Amino acid sequence: MNKWMDVSQPLNNNIPVWPGDTPFSYKINWSKEESGSVNVGQITMSAHTGTHIDAPFHFDNEGKRVIELDINLYIGPAKVIHLTDRESICVEDLRGHQLSNVTRLLIYTGAWKNRSVFPETIPPIEPEAASYLAEQGVKLLGLDLPSVDKLDSKELPAHHELTRHGLHILEGLVLDEIDPGNYELAALPLPLSEADGSPVRAVLRKIEE
Template identity: 55%
Template structure:
């Protein structure tokens, strides 16, 4: 019997919340079957950081890798879901008592769920020490159910840089409210967009 996949991606809808000031997601039919005589043809307009997505280092570092330069193996493999709900910030202090040995991908549940059609007024962000701590644990990917690892008004992007400086890649806006803390296989492949600073992903978990 095949194991069930758990979808942890935000649905892409025309009324979904996006980062304040960013390009809204929009899907429409450019041509209908009636017009073409054979097929419907859809058109998508979106930011590279809409919904569930990965950040390429180029997003916050002019010299950083772009999406097409990333090792896709980072985004597929064993992952551990950990519940840190209630923490306003997460770093070494909040994670050092949790068993993180032997994993390369850490997915953090920081809330009990949110309205995906409204951008959150407040969400869990990450401390500047997060990158070095995760590197010490051998973790190469950090996923969060928040829209960013840094606050909305951050200009220094301390958590982004901390993670990047320590070889930890970023997955944001995953949906974990129905997922129990446990070990899973993660599949969250970015699109191969040449020159891009990020990419939407269809992220799924498979129970190990």
């Protein structure tokens, strides 16, 4: 049986975050010496650090929170495709791939080359791609990027169009070593009752053709 492969960004104090967002911090808040028995750590972080999902509440005050999302979206068969050297990802890019009945689509762009720093530019998803993906049956879109929109966008057209067409968003994947093909995906969010997003431990396992 094929082994699970981790496609998550390691969470450590050097991980880059959105400019102006909460830096990631882990520290021992209660040491074994102090407690007499255990080390107890404290984590401070943004819900959108590293590999994470967006809940619609992230960009819509009336949108669903993390706890309201269907966990079945984040575990099951997925397809990985490569779309490199793009300024944006449009319908024509997607037409070149067999996506019929693909529920979870993961796209490797290779655009985030240095993971130690936040990227200056990324290839965004063109908003009209949302309806095309929905027609194919896609319900979860994952990328190796920190956003589906331009990094300086305030309107977030791709976020809104994807959600309007029933697609959920998984960002910050590490797909550098993952070949195109069919996989099993597990990228479950935490059961956060009020949150607009959640870090995930995303893993893939190759499905034998």
